[in-house]
Amino acid sequence: MDRKDGTAEAELRAISAGDVQAFRLRVLRPPKREHAVYPGDDAADTLHLGAFVDAALVAVATVCREAMPGTSDAGAWRLRGMATLDEFRGRGVGKRMVEACVAHAISQGAESVWCSARISVLRFYQAAGFKEQGEPFSLPEYSEHSYVLMKRELRRD
Numbered sequence: 001m002d003r004k005d006g007t008a009e010a011e012l013r014a015i016s017a018g019d020v021q022a023f024r025l026r027v028l029r030p031p032k033r034e035h036a037v038y039p040g041d042d043a044a045d046t047l048h049l050g051a052f053v054d055a056a057l058v059a060v061a062t063v064c065r066e067a068m069p070g071t072s073d074a075g076a077w078r079l080r081g082m083a084t085l086d087e088f089r090g091r092g093v094g095k096r097m098v099e100a101c102v103a104h105a106i107s108q109g110a111e112s113v114w115c116s117a118r119i120s121v122l123r124f125y126q127a128a129g130f131k132e133q134g135e136p137f138s139l140p141e142y143s144e145h146s147y148v149l150m151k152r153e154l155r156r157d
């Protein structure tokens, strides 16, 4: 498939924690290797999702059960570690990944999904239905980026 034609249709499927951690290191570039390992990575109900184009992994995302900081909401799930390879961005892969992660969370009984969004990609999360919660903050030991908590309430009919 031509990487430049804009029509690449990625196949989404679950991948291992090890594969997603290696991709996080490569694309999200945390300062230390251990920052690519998240506390919920090995939980049985956590989903690590990969997007493949021509058998190559081009994007990852993880969704796990976790309350928002300062809350104890048992129905909250966290979306994190979203990353698409630079040359595959802007093709809708990330958007499909969010929806697949949200669908997994709903299947596990989630009432909301939240994330710590880099301010630089705020609009990506807004487009996916997430709303800002509180003030921006930084995580100087982890990255130079500024973040804001964002949450998407899930309508359960």
Ligand SMILES: CC(C)(COP(=O)(O)OP(=O)(O)OC[C@H]1O[C@@H](n2cnc3c(N)ncnc32)[C@H](O)[C@@H]1OP(=O)(O)O)[C@@H](O)C(=O)NCCC(=O)NCCS
Pocket (backbone or CB within 6 Å): 027, 028, 059, 081, 082, 083, 084, 085, 088, 089, 090, 091, 092, 093, 094, 095, 096, 116, 117, 118, 120, 121, 122, 123, 124, 125, 127
């Ligand atoms: C954020 C990221 C995962 C988005 O992935 P993607 O595959 O490019 O996303 P999509 O193509 O599905 O974009 C979906 C929508 O968000 C918008 N969007 C994507 N990246 C954006 C950005 N950097 N700034 C503003 N809007 C953006 C797209 O225009 C699109 O809008 P539309 O549906 O109205 O057309 C990707 O840009 C990335 O890996 N960035 C670097 C790592 C990063 O910042 N990860 C998130 C950490 S919180």
